[in-house]
Amino acid sequence: MIDLQECRKEIDVIDKEILRLFEKRMKVCEDVAEYKIHTGKQVLDPKREQDKLDVLKNQAHGSFNSLGAQELFQQIMAISRKRQYQLLTKNGVGTERNYKMVDELPLKDVNVVFQGVEGAYSYAAMRAYFPEEINSYHVKTFRAAMEEVAFGKADYAVLPIENSTEGIVTDIYDLLTEYQLYIVGEQGVRVQHVLLGLPGVTVDEIDTVYSHPQALAQCKHYLEEHPSWKTVKAENTAASAKRIKEEQKRNQAAIASRAAGELYGLSILAENICHNDQNVTRFIIVSSKPIYEKNAGKISVCFELPHASGTLYHMLSHFIYNSLSMTKIESRPIPGQNWKYRFFVDFEGNLEDPAVKNALRGLEAEAIGVRVLGNYGQQEEI
Known part of the structure; x- marks a missing residue:
């Protein structure tokens, strides 16, 4: 033996x-x-x-x-x-990049656009991130918000990119690759959905509920308790509340925030209807200027891969080998290229860090179409 x-x-x-x-x-x-x-x-x-x-x-x-x-x-x-x-x-x-480091972002007396209407969670994110001294306005779509910044009409756009219950907002990932804009900040907002109706209405009178598709999904357990209700997708939660106010129909309700209910004079018919009580939506702040604060600690990049075995592992190894902690990885189909994908990675670091420079150098040498989408810091959730 x-x-x-x-x-x-x-x-x-x-x-x-x-x-x-x-x-x-x-x-x-x-x-x-x-x-x-x-x-x-x-x-x-x-x-x-x-x-x-x-x-x-x-x-x-x-x-x-x-x-x-x-x-x-x-x-x-x-x-x-x-x-x-x-x-x-x-x-x-x-190692030169087109990014410029600043002590702090210019946030006062700026034009800020958000998708939705006043009372939406994007409006709450904007109010939490920016000081009072701003000029804000809303548009109907995510694309319209991106274009306002791209064409110089707005200095910043506030856009939802991820929800802790329902995952990523795919449209935002796709738009980030379409427009040459930069993530300069992020803001988390705790989502606490309520069911809103006209004053004096009871839950028993409701047969139709309006809300954004993600809000409907986040409250699906509550909605399943009312199988006879019809659910209707809307542009956003606050717009749903506004519709209930404008149409004045007792059989209609909206899933939205408490703030939206107060804004449009609606009554809360049911509270705590989201099946995840830790439901948080992450919003990004987008600018046309490639700037980042000196204390920024998070970087977002996107890239495509050569069609060869093991390439994703080799790309991610640049983060691992440089001891950079990845916080998120997502993939999205590349338009017009069936079964080919673009990858999005968030990781901790600052563009001035030698380890970050090493990782990005390797990624840019070995991946395809690498873009640094932004270097930014995270605000406390509200």
Whole structure:
């Protein structure tokens, strides 16, 4: 019978030799980085790497070892590139960005647009994020809000991007790639839906409920308790409340905020109707200017991937290897390209951090269409 302890001793000896050779290889990679610093040659040479992998695969014995050799040396090459990116960043090679750091965002006496109407949760997010000294107005659609900023009519737009119960607002992710705008802040708003009706109306009189699709979904358990009710999708929660006020029909109700009910003179027919009592919507503040506050601690990026095995892992490894904590990853279909996706990643960091510069350098060298969507700080939830 084979002696297990002897096998382990032999593996220890082999591993020590592998480590010695790995460090020797990394030293040569540092010399390669020095050459590239002086010549401007790109770190990633896809053809050179693929040719090298093909040779190593063919030199391995057996199909299992051939595949293993490919995976092993892919990792070694990826680590080598990361060390080269690190050295290029350390030497200040190609780290300039169009972003400008400011002590604080200019928030007073600015024009701010939000989607919806007064009393909507987006209105509450705006009031929480901005000081009183602003000029605010609303538009009907998310696209219209983006265009107001893109065309210079508004300095900022307030848009919902994610809900803790129903997930992302897909339209916003798509619009962020369509318009050359930047996330400069975010605001969380605790969503506390209530059922609103005309004064004097009771729940028994209701047969139709209006609200935004996400609000209807967030209150689906309550709505299921009233199977005879018809639900109607609306542009937003506050607009639903406004409709109840304007149409004056006793059989109609709206799911909206308490503030919307007060604004439009409606009565609360039912409270706490959302099935998640920790329901929070995250709003982003969008600007046409690529600026970020010096204490900003969160970065959003998007990118596409080369069509090859393991590419998503390799892209995310730039965050992992630089000890950057990812807080979110999403994917969205790329219009006009069936079964191809664009990835969105949020991670902690500041554009001035060396680790962030290293990660972005690697991502930009190896991914497709990389965009830094913004560097910003998070406000406390209201």
